[in-house]
Amino acid sequence: MTKDHNLKVILGEEKYNQIHNSKVLLVGAGGIGCELLKDLVLLGFGEIHVVDLDTIDLSNLNRQFLFRHKDIKQPKSTTAIKAVSGFNFHNSKLVPYQNSIYETDVFPLTWFDSFDLIFNALDNAEARSYINKIGLFLNKTILETGTTGTKGYVQATIPGQSACYDCTFRETPKTFPVCTIRSTPSQPVHCVHWAKNFLFSSLFGEDDDSVEDNSLEGKDASELGTDNQEELQALMKESNELIELKRSIVDESFEDKVIEKIFVKDIENLLKIEELWQQRTKPTPINYTPEYKAEILKITKEQLGTGQKLWTLEQNLSVLISSIRNLQARYSATTPIEFDKDDEDTLDFVVASTNIRSHIFNIPLKSKFDIKSIAGNIIPAVATTNAFIAGFSSLLSLGIFNNPDAFKDTRAIFASEAKDRFLSSGELDHPNPKCSACSVTRGVANIDLSLTFRQLIDALVEKYGYDEEIALSVGSKILYDLDLDDNVEKSFTELKVKYGDHLEILDETDVKGTVELYIETNTDGKITLPELVIPDKPKPVEEKKSEEDEDDDDDLEVFEENDEDELLIVEEKSIVSSVGGKRKLEDAEDNEPKKVKV
Amino acid sequence: MSALMKARLQEERKDHPFGFYAKPKKDKDGALDLTQWEAGIPGKEGTIWENATYPIQLQFPPEFPAKPPKVKFDQGFYHPNVYPSGTICLSILNEEQDWSPAINLKQIVLGVQELLDTPNPASPAQEPAWRAFQKDKATYQKKVLDQAKKYAT
Numbered sequence: 001m002t003k004d005h006n007l008k009v010i011l012g013e014e015k016y017n018q019i020h021n022s023k024v025l026l027v028g029a030g031g032i033g034c035e036l037l038k039d040l041v042l043l044g045f046g047e048i049h050v051v052d053l054d055t056i057d058l059s060n061l062n063r064q065f066l067f068r069h070k071d072i073k074q075p076k077s078t079t080a081i082k083a084v085s086g087f088n089f090h091n092s093k094l095v096p097y098q099n100s101i102y103e104t105d106v107f108p109l110t111w112f113d114s115f116d117l118i119f120n121a122l123d124n125a126e127a128r129s130y131i132n133k134i135g136l137f138l139n140k141t142i143l144e145t146g147t148t149g150t151k152g153y154v155q156a157t158i159p160g161q162s163a164c165y166d167c168t169f170r171e172t173p174k175t176f177p178v179c180t181i182r183s184t185p186s187q188p189v190h191c192v193h194w195a196k197n198f199l200f201s202s203l204f205g206e207d208d209d210s211v212e213d214n215s216l217e218g219k220d221a222s223e224l225g226t227d228n229q230e231e232l233q234a235l236m237k238e239s240n241e242l243i244e245l246k247r248s249i250v251d252e253s254f255e256d257k258v259i260e261k262i263f264v265k266d267i268e269n270l271l272k273i274e275e276l277w278q279q280r281t282k283p284t285p286i287n288y289t290p291e292y293k294a295e296i297l298k299i300t301k302e303q304l305g306t307g308q309k310l311w312t313l314e315q316n317l318s319v320l321i322s323s324i325r326n327l328q329a330r331y332s333a334t335t336p337i338e339f340d341k342d343d344e345d346t347l348d349f350v351v352a353s354t355n356i357r358s359h360i361f362n363i364p365l366k367s368k369f370d371i372k373s374i375a376g377n378i379i380p381a382v383a384t385t386n387a388f389i390a391g392f393s394s395l396l397s398l399g400i401f402n403n404p405d406a407f408k409d410t411r412a413i414f415a416s417e418a419k420d421r422f423l424s425s426g427e428l429d430h431p432n433p434k435c436s437a438c439s440v441t442r443g444v445a446n447i448d449l450s451l452t453f454r455q456l457i458d459a460l461v462e463k464y465g466y467d468e469e470i471a472l473s474v475g476s477k478i479l480y481d482l483d484l485d486d487n488v489e490k491s492f493t494e495l496k497v498k499y500g501d502h503l504e505i506l507d508e509t510d511v512k513g514t515v516e517l518y519i520e521t522n523t524d525g526k527i528t529l530p531e532l533v534i535p536d537k538p539k540p541v542e543e544k545k546s547e548e549d550e551d552d553d554d555d556l557e558v559f560e561e562n563d564e565d566e567l568l569i570v571e572e573k574s575i576v577s578s579v580g581g582k583r584k585l586e587d588a589e590d591n592e593p594k595k596v597k598v
Numbered sequence: 599m600s601a602l603m604k605a606r607l608q609e610e611r612k613d614h615p616f617g618f619y620a621k622p623k624k625d626k627d628g629a630l631d632l633t634q635w636e637a638g639i640p641g642k643e644g645t646i647w648e649n650a651t652y653p654i655q656l657q658f659p660p661e662f663p664a665k666p667p668k669v670k671f672d673q674g675f676y677h678p679n680v681y682p683s684g685t686i687c688l689s690i691l692n693e694e695q696d697w698s699p700a701i702n703l704k705q706i707v708l709g710v711q712e713l714l715d716t717p718n719p720a721s722p723a724q725e726p727a728w729r730a731f732q733k734d735k736a737t738y739q740k741k742v743l744d745q746a747k748k749y750a751t
Binding site: 129133166169170171172174175177229435436437440471473475476477478479481484486487490494495496504506508514 | 599600601602604605606607608611612622625627628629630631632633661664665693694699725
């Protein structure tokens with residue numbers, strides 16, 4: 001019996017052959033990507049290209065099962081492909097790329113166009129939006145996935161038929177004003193932020209004050225979160241003293257100096273600013289005496305237990321002292337130390353100083369485990385969730401291949417923490433008519449960049465019947481409009497337009513809808529514009545219109561018909577702070593309520 | 599910039615209330631930068647702020663409209679709720695307070711105009727204007743009128 005016998009029986013000869021002759025793209029070889037690559041190889045996809053810029057980290061190994069300890073620092077894409085080659089029973093052609101997906105010279109639009117289907121296994125919203133746009137330019141279906149802990153989703157984007165990734169608005173993580181962090185913390189996360197981004201980097205980071213959070217200069221009151229001059233001066237003084245303190249990093253007394261300054265003197269100084277404490281509980285500096293220190297030094301490693309245990313103030317102090325000693329030994333001005341959640345010394349320092357500060361400000365202490373996940377921006381990743389979400393993604397792809405009714409036949413799948421319904425599925429949403437990504441008409445233009453904007457404008461007017469009242473822009477730059485005609489005689493090159501840019505054409509008379517052209521280039525002195533049907537711009541909805549009126553929209557009727565079958569799932573907001581960390585928003589944070597069929 | 603941010607900012611280029619202006623600034627390449635705007639706030643008639651248009655700068659962060667723009671008058675602008683840097687203390691511009699992604703430029707400039715003649719003494723942002731507004735109305739008026747001359751239209 002041949003290796004593909006069972007697969008042929010299950011899929012049917014025809015489907016098997018379609019898949020075997022297909023070429024697919026997998027973007028991301030991380031948590032979901034490893035699982036998905038395994039699934040795609042075992043399903044016998046003909047050609048699988050894998051893109052991932054990242055290298056393998058120790059913290060990946062618990063779930064990115066294609067990687068082993070020996071693979072740390074190796075590229076994810078090549079390593080993943082090597083790993084699955086051992087069970088490449090259907091002889092899929094496997095092609096890795098260790099590049100950023102945004103590199104248009106490596107990944108031009110034509111390259112994306114060569115795939116039958118795109119699988120997203122990404123960890124951030126920006127890249128998802130980018131692939132979403134590519135899919136819209138090429139009219140290509142994307143299977144988009146994401147997980148957070150035990151929650152996850154698979155959603156197909158079928159351009160022109162289903163909602164796209166950007167049809168729903170997403171919240172971004174909150175940032176904290178500097179003074180909340182520096183003088184009036186009220187939550188554990190404020191203290192973590194302070195310990196990691198201010199204290200640690202001031203003492204062991206690079207000498208210059210380049211860490212954004214450390215500098216008060218150039219920040220204004222809205223970012224600082226205070227207008228209290230006394231408070232600002234105190235903070236300024238604190239920073240300067242810290243620079244002084246850093247000079248004594250080689251001294252044996254460094255640990256005492258740090259503790260006395262940070263957890264005693266600075267707090268005493270803050271207490272002097274009475275306005276701060278009129279409506280807040282006053283902080284209490286610790287009482288750091290030689291006798292107390294002697295007691296602290298008696299604490300043994302064994303007494304600290306595991307990272308799940310909550311340490312006492314004294315235990316935190318003992319961890320702080322030992323981490324300072326280790327960091328002191330490692331530090332030199334030429335090799336500053338960076339915080340890394342997997343670097344025990346740096347983590348211990350941050351955990352202990354977080355907790356000591358929390359104690360001072362009457363904030364609940366946290367375990368090392370908890371603080372690690374806050375400081376490292378870790379969103380819990382559960383291998384099982386990744387596995388079944390990837391599994392669903394690969395299974396859904398079978399129904400999408402060569403299926404003109406893919407929109408009707410495909411389900412969106414959600415995993416939630418609802419007790420009675422861990423998994424649910426629903427019809428794909430219709431596009432949001434107000435979506436700023438998929439309501440745009442798209443096409444590919446081929447332009448010789450040495451030509452001028454005037455030549456493009458003439459071509460646009462001739463081809464699409466615009467009058468001259470249009471605005472042309474790339475990203476955040478408006479390059480031409482009626483009031484900005486000094487650019488018309490400039491060339492594309494002069495205006496820094498390049499291959500792969502998305503050129504937007506906005507009809508300022510508000511008649512035609514917005515158009516976005518992907519710029520491909522030639523050197524033959526030509527401008528070739530795509531054949532496009534540009535719909536009229538939808539009439540703006542009157543602001544005063546009541547919600548009932550809006551419900552008359554055709555697109556919403558789908559929901560209404562099925563009202564009784566629906567379940568409203570509101571996913572929690574993501575809880576991530578804004579800084580650093582290798583694993584940022586890994587995966588979904590879809591905050592809009594989702595209507596899902598039960 | 600995200601598709602949503604772009605669409606929102608393109609939309610903001612039209613429809614400004616009478617007497618106001620708002621436009622993206624030109625960058626060194628001669629393009630207009632949609633993330634950096636300048637706008638003019640006319641003082642309301644019948645107030646000590648009248649007959650002048652006060653310029654403000656708006657900076658839109660990449661997370662807009664999830665996060666608000668940063669809005670500033672010129673440095674040293676005289677008003678109880680304007681920080682010495684020029685940053686305006688207004689709850690609709692504060693992510694922690696009343697900012698909502700639905701707030702548009704028109705609401706922002708009207709909010710700033712409203713603030714001019716109705717300062718909020720409960721949230722002082724600078725010493726001189728705040729103190730004068732509280733304790734020495736004559737000085738306050740004179741300073742505001744002087745400033746109006748500087749920005750006279």
